Amino acid sequence: MPDDLNWAIGGEAGDGIDSTGKIFAQALSRAGRHVFTSKDFASRIRGGYTAYKVRTAVDRVESVVDRLDILIALTERTIHENEDELHDDSVIIYDGERSTMQDVEVPGDATALEVPLKRLAEDAGGAIMLNVVALGAACEVTNFPIENLDESLQKRFGDKGEAIVENNKTAARKGQEYVREEYDHDFDYDLETTDADYVLLNGDEAIGMGALAAGCKFYSGYPITPATDVMEYLTGRIDQFGGKVVQAEDELAAINMALGAARAGARSMTATSGPGIDLMTETFGLVATSETPLVICDVMRSGPSTGMPTKQEQGDLNMTLYGGHGEIPRFVVAPTTISECFWKTVEAFNLAEKYQTPVFLVSDLALAVTEQTFPPETFDMDEVEIDRGKVVDEEEIDSWLDEQGRFQAHFAAADGISPRAFPGTTGGAHMTTGLEHDELGRRTEDQEIRIEQVDKRQQKVETAREQEDFDYREFGDSDADTLVISWGSNEGALREGLGFLEEEGYDIRFISVPYIFPRPDLTEAVEAADDVIVVECNATGQFADVVEHDVLQRVDRINKYDGVRFKADELAEDIEQHLAGEAGTQEATQ
Amino acid sequence: MSSDVRFTDFKSDKQPTWCPGCGDFGTMNGMMKALAETGNDPDNTFVVAGIGCSGKIGTYMHSYALHGVHGRALPVGIGVKMANPELEVMVAGGDGDGYSIGAGHFIHAVRRNVDMSYVVMDNRIYGLTKGQASPTSREDFETATTPEGPGQPPVNPKALALSAGATFIAQSFSSNAQRHAEIVQQAIEHDGFGFVNVYSPCVTFNDVDTYDYFRDSIVDLADTDHDPGNRDMAKDKILESDKEYMGVLYQDDSSVPFEQREGIEAPMNDVPDGAPEGAMDLVREFY
Numbered sequence: 087m088p089d090d091l092n093w094a095i096g097g098e099a100g101d102g103i104d105s106t107g108k109i110f111a112q113a114l115s116r117a118g119r120h121v122f123t124s125k126d127f128a129s130r131i132r133g134g135y136t137a138y139k140v141r142t143a144v145d146r147v148e149s150v151v152d153r154l155d156i157l158i159a160l161t162e163r164t165i166h167e168n169e170d171e172l173h174d175d176s177v178i179i180y181d182g183e184r185s186t187m188q189d190v191e192v193p194g195d196a197t198a199l200e201v202p203l204k205r206l207a208e209d210a211g212g213a214i215m216l217n218v219v220a221l222g223a224a225c226e227v228t229n230f231p232i233e234n235l236d237e238s239l240q241k242r243f244g245d246k247g248e249a250i251v252e253n254n255k256t257a258a259r260k261g262q263e264y265v266r267e268e269y270d271h272d273f274d275y276d277l278e279t280t281d282a283d284y285v286l287l288n289g290d291e292a293i294g295m296g297a298l299a300a301g302c303k304f305y306s307g308y309p310i311t312p313a314t315d316v317m318e319y320l321t322g323r324i325d326q327f328g329g330k331v332v333q334a335e336d337e338l339a340a341i342n343m344a345l346g347a348a349r350a351g352a353r354s355m356t357a358t359s360g361p362g363i364d365l366m367t368e369t370f371g372l373v374a375t376s377e378t379p380l381v382i383c384d385v386m387r388s389g390p391s392t393g394m395p396t397k398q399e400q401g402d403l404n405m406t407l408y409g410g411h412g413e414i415p416r417f418v419v420a421p422t423t424i425s426e427c428f429w430k431t432v433e434a435f436n437l438a439e440k441y442q443t444p445v446f447l448v449s450d451l452a453l454a455v456t457e458q459t460f461p462p463e464t465f466d467m468d469e470v471e472i473d474r475g476k477v478v479d480e481e482e483i484d485s486w487l488d489e490q491g492r493f494q495a496h497f498a499a500a501d502g503i504s505p506r507a508f509p510g511t512t513g514g515a516h517m518t519t520g521l522e523h524d525e526l527g528r529r530t531e532d533q534e535i536r537i538e539q540v541d542k543r544q545q546k547v548e549t550a551r552e553q554e555d556f557d558y559r560e561f562g563d564s565d566a567d568t569l570v571i572s573w574g575s576n577e578g579a580l581r582e583g584l585g586f587l588e589e590e591g592y593d594i595r596f597i598s599v600p601y602i603f604p605r606p607d608l609t610e611a612v613e614a615a616d617d618v619i620v621v622e623c624n625a626t627g628q629f630a631d632v633v634e635h636d637v638l639q640r641v642d643r644i645n646k647y648d649g650v651r652f653k654a655d656e657l658a659e660d661i662e663q664h665l666a667g668e669a670g671t672q673e674a675t676q
Numbered sequence: 677m678s679s680d681v682r683f684t685d686f687k688s689d690k691q692p693t694w695c696p697g698c699g700d701f702g703t704m705n706g707m708m709k710a711l712a713e714t715g716n717d718p719d720n721t722f723v724v725a726g727i728g729c730s731g732k733i734g735t736y737m738h739s740y741a742l743h744g745v746h747g748r749a750l751p752v753g754i755g756v757k758m759a760n761p762e763l764e765v766m767v768a769g770g771d772g773d774g775y776s777i778g779a780g781h782f783i784h785a786v787r788r789n790v791d792m793s794y795v796v797m798d799n800r801i802y803g804l805t806k807g808q809a810s811p812t813s814r815e816d817f818e819t820a821t822t823p824e825g826p827g828q829p830p831v832n833p834k835a836l837a838l839s840a841g842a843t844f845i846a847q848s849f850s851s852n853a854q855r856h857a858e859i860v861q862q863a864i865e866h867d868g869f870g871f872v873n874v875y876s877p878c879v880t881f882n883d884v885d886t887y888d889y890f891r892d893s894i895v896d897l898a899d900t901d902h903d904p905g906n907r908d909m910a911k912d913k914i915l916e917s918d919k920e921y922m923g924v925l926y927q928d929d930s931s932v933p934f935e936q937r938e939g940i941e942a943p944m945n946d947v948p949d950g951a952p953e954g955a956m957d958l959v960r961e962f963y
Contacts, residue, residue: 116963148717153765270928283963285960285962285963286962287962298952298958299951299955299958300742300951301948301952303759303947303952304758304759323958327954328941328944328946329944330940330944332754332758334751335781336780338747338748338751339748339750339751339780339781342744342751342752342755343752343754343755343758344755345742345752345755346756346757346759347756347758347759348759348943349740349754349755349756350722350755350756350757350759350760350763350943350945351760351944351945352945353944353947354755363687368745368748369744369745369748376742451827462960462962462963465949467955467956467958467959468950468951470950470951470955471950472947472948474947474951490689502918508760509719509720509740509756509763510720510740510760510763510943511719512719513719514740515719515738515739515740515741516720516740517734517741517743518742518743519742519744520743520745521743528735548701575913
């Protein structure tokens with residue numbers, strides 16, 4: 087038997103699949119085993135096939151695999167849905183006494199383990215506990231000490247009273263004893279326990295916890311799969327730190343409320359998924375031109391349009407990189423693991439405030455719905471650093487006033503970063519607008535000021551490139567001729583998958599990119615390799631396009647952005663200058 | 677807050693580019709007077725402006741201000757106030773901004789009842805885009821894009837507000853400087869969402885809803901037996917389609933602002949140098 091065990095419970099939505107799976111995953115985690123979970127689900131409350139899958143091993147597991155060892159099937163369809171993953175040593179636990187499960191056929195030589203789940207649950211105090219009976223049966227099959235279930239049953243049912251907890255413990259033991267008595271043979275599975283202590287959390291929770299660690303005090307959002315867990319995590323918890331979650335009427339309001347709170351000086355954030363990010367797009371430009379620090383989280387799911395709301399895709403890269411009319415400075419950060427969801431969220435808040443511009447935190451469904459174990463010190467709060475950037479108080483404000491004593495909120499500093507005065511600061515009153523504006527925030531169409539402000543905003547990106555460490559994560563053989571590049575959540579599956587290839591003699595260098603913009607320069611790595619493969623969960627290869635763009639770099643540029651169209655004589659002159667080897671018009675032709 | 681703030685302190689050094697005679701001049705003056713009269717100063721005031729002629733107001737006033745995306749002024753104001761309840765938040769916009777592209781936010785801002793004021797400069801026309809029908813234009817009001825008139829009844833924003841659970845509904849008229857400033861002041865002083873619809877005539881593109889029309893037809897509620905605490909009376913006045921009123925139509929004296937009910941006590945602009953105290957407990961929750 088392999089070191090890892092793959093376990094699942096499946097049935098109809100509404101059967102308590104998620105909570106039962108979570109109880110087992112928690113029990114494994116408490117018993118010092120690593121866990122990696124996944125979900126098959128549809129976006130409905132009741133009806134439709136749904137499953138919660140757990141992969142567990144003593145060593146870390148970073149991905150799901152196409153193999154199922156133990157399956158608790160509450161419906162016949164559950165078996166069919168997983169037919170390809172079952173094998174001859176698989177054990178399928180189901181209730182053969184149910185009228186709908188009379189003619190169940192298990193594939194190949196897999197073991198059909200009939201357990202009267204409902205009857206045993208009723209004996210323990212109620213049919214509702216039939217899933218827990220199945221968990222007890224699974225403990226016996228996997229030789230997993232049933233005491234480990236008790237704590238997670240306590241955690242799940244504790245608030246319903248001690249009697250309910252005890253009934254559930256009894257139900258689990260009835261399942262265990264039934265299997266022991268009726269199927270007296272060794273199942274070949276053995277879930278070893280260790281003394282390690284792990285925490286178990288998903289990517290949305292890690293983002294929420296990262297936000298709290300970073301001092302986020304305002305969150306506004308509109309419920310959407312698979313980003314809702316960020317909002318649910320923060321609700322209530324953020325209050326303990328003096329903050330508030332607001333459920334807005336739509337994503338248009340959500341991002342604008344978050345923008346308002348950020349202007350008032352709160353660390354502020356919103357999170358959504360594809361259809362919501364579409365709506366929020368109208369405000370991206372305002373966030374950037376008003377120079378407001380804002381973290382905008384996009385937990386991607388399958389698009390386009392409503393797409394497949396409960397399925398995985400990394401299809402919004404172009405949207406977060408380029409979304410919105412006009413041109414703005416922005417940061418796009420894509421955590422590659424669940425623990426990185428935490429750390430990149432902390433970093434996103436610092437980037438937003440240091441550079442006073444939107445930061446897109448791009449996660450995806452795979453990270454959002456997966457629960458994974460980590461040693462608690464992975465989230466060492468002492469390591470969290472806060473940088474609020476150029477905030478000025480009443481004493482400092484004098485040095486940022488013009489000759490007439492007016493605060494220059496959009497001062498064109500060499501590094502592109504202006505001073506920031508929170509409302510309420512004496513002497514700091516100022517206007518800001520989505521219109522092009524001068525250093526005081528007053529609207530203007532003056533060509534020179536326009537260019538100065540565009541350059542000033544874009545300069546932030548250059549400053550960040552100098553000051554920040556936008557590096558990639560590297561695995562495998564750095565001298566290999568084959569280079570695999572990926573971004574976001576594929577890192578775990580790739581690390582493990584490349585390990586399989588390594589065993590077969592392949593040497594592969596793997597670069598996992600968490601910074602989409604500004605991003606690390608991959609030119610050298612790409613040019614050093616014979617074969618370059620970019621892996622991503624979308625149809626067109628959006629990141630592959632970006633990599634090719636960066637590596638190619640063949641064109642020179644003539645740009646004009648003072649609000650006046652190109653003129654024939656001016657263009658002829660520009661091109662002539664280019665051909666003569668002189669610099670192009672990065673500024674307006676006078 | 678200094679006690680000697682004058683309303684001109686809220687004036688910026690930018691000269692308004694509104695057409696001469698535009699109602700928005702009077703509307704803005706009243707807002708500035710009301711802010712000064714209620715003891716505010718530019719450094720504790722946040723003005724959020726929408727898009728349109730009315731949206732220019734943020735540039736002409738002096739305070740902390742944001743001029744944002746068309747229709748989204750109210751959500752911005754809500755965010756500002758919730759993140760710092762010590763600020764005086766005033767949102768200003770026009771009938772297009774508030775009742776067309778931002779209509780959804782209007783209803784929900786009313787329901788939410790955050791302590792702020794919302795002044796809508798209602799000229800029943802789109803002025804900045806040179807004269808198209810607005811949501812408050814009359815059914816037969818002819819414009820370039822509606823040659824036969826919009827063919828649909830105008831929105832009744834006060835009725836919308838009342839049905840959405842408003843705690844303060846007022847109607848004002850920019851031309852009556854004193855009454856207008858008083859009404860806006862009452863909206864500011866109200867504990868909750870103070871909604872003021874202001875008739876602010878467009879002298880360039882609207883030849884129907886003119887100064888003369890409003891002067892001739894408007895009735896000051898102060899001269900009647902109207903009781904703003906009586907919701908039924910307010911409802912009757914608001915639904916009378918053939919009358920124009922000025923004054924506070926409805927006020928719920930027992931209103932408690934949303935942010936107060938939510939227990940927000942202090943500004944949220946303070947962040948410690950590292951993770952906040954107790955953050956490690958968040959990790960332990962995941963055992």
